[in-house]
Amino acid sequence: MSGNFTRSVLRLLVRLTLKPVLGPSVPVRMQRRLLKAAGIATRVPREVKVTPRMLGAAPGETLQLEGAAAQGAAILFLHGGGYCVGSLDSHRPLSATLAKASGLTVFALDYRLAPEHPYPAALNDAVAAYRTLLDEGHERIFLAGDSAGGGLALATALSLRDAGLPAPPALLLISPWTDLGCSGATMVSHAAHDPMLSQPGLQRWAAAYVGRVPTDHPLCSPLFADLRGLSPILIQSGSDEVLLDDTLRIEKALQQAKVPVTLQVYPGLWHDFHLQAGVMREADEAIGKLAAFAVEILTAAPAPRRRRAV
Template identity: 35%
Template sequence: MPSQAMSAYNEEVRRTRRALLNSDYDPVEMRHMLAGLEAVGPGPDIRQLGEATLELRRAEGSALLVYVPGGGFCFPGGDSHRSLLDRVSDAAAMRGALLQYRLAPEHPFPAAHEDVAHALRVVLAEESGPVFVMCDSAAGALVLCACALLKREGHRLPDRLVCMSALTDLAMTGRSNVSNAEADPMFGPQAVMHKIFHYLQGANPAQASVSPFWDEPIALPDTLFIVGSTEVMRDDTLRYASKTETAGTTVKVLIYEEAPHVFALIPGLPETDQVVAEIATFLGKA
């Protein structure tokens, strides 16, 4: 059962924000509006990696945790992503860095895919210690496609991956897009479709370079998948996890009952504290 705090959060989101989140808003206008609410916290370094930027949040530790935020391809990582990164990297006693990439609709596919692949290629080549990658939502497609590409190129891969509410099939063929359309407290399928439309701008979603689900099964580093049972994108996690496991990936899947999309970003929930501990433990086993 979800905690009382999570149930209350779900009801509040459904009542006050779901209609807006599922409307046909202009992502650029929305981004500008939200920018005024964000304030970058202390960070010792911001580094340019091609078109991407890497914001170092925690400087102590031999291992590095790179967090690639989702945002539906249209929104950058914000204060909630920084807070989660800080919590996980502190709990796991490793350095933390937030990776930002070009955004749609100004920069359509393959911009974000290329930025993430290039940045990870550089970071993995430079780092001598363990490198872990954490991602959420749309960034699941970016990170998993990047890892498949790096493996085929013969480059080093991250030591472990953490994928929260990952989008893996931009063609949206998973059954949960229909079965959870009303149960998801935050997003209906139209909200996911809206972001995909602004990013792909006509590109075929059912190709391996776009959607990791449509790639051939490929063995990747040990991966922790986290998803809510009522998410419209639930099957993006379950179907991809099953597919990559058949190729030899060691997979752990955590399904949180009635948890909203990327609930780890929501402060004050018992489930958030629990999942931060789960992630830190998973990374610490490498």
């Protein structure tokens, strides 16, 4: 499906189904069940094999294109959902399409969710998963994520940097949530345009995740972090989303920190439209650009030499 008609229909469906569900009045556990059911009903590329596995102490899955050659590079994918909802099921079309488009193995992480597990549970799970992949011999591990998963990918990269661990070759971010204080101007100016998210719904999730730490904690809201030394970053966003200002401000902050950053804003599209992968042409094309960016990074930089065991 493609074209303006398909996009209009999908936009309406998102507004009628997701926006009411993701609002502040719906219990988190019900949100999780509804999103899981929606994810199961979506399309996953047949060419991609999905295998459950553990990543550190958290469950996850491996998504690999059938017949793809084994290689040292991989992608660690962190799903969105405001740190409170979302799952492997809800985001499998996105992660599987990324595996198909890039030819790389994608490891999707089912990190712990708030409010049962507030910060730093999700971050600890992400860092542990990255360490596990390093220990398994993956020499170049991209960090990718959408929405809250995009913010978590940034926080993970910061934690890896501060711990002296090997850096990802690049970060692939989709509509990253970078300010849990929800102070961006587009929270208000785009409220009527965004068919998916609302400021009150985001504020409830943020409060559940941060727990006792302030919303501007740099590992909760990377917008306020010292971003120096991070790897190249590709950011994609829709022009109509309330989180657009999070994207624009983090781009400016990265530029000020001398981090190579590329921003792609898609006119007339909404938050995390990539979730419509396999159904909407624009979603597949955007994921294809994320994949091409990763492949270009790998082509430009030779694999690091492994140290011999002493």
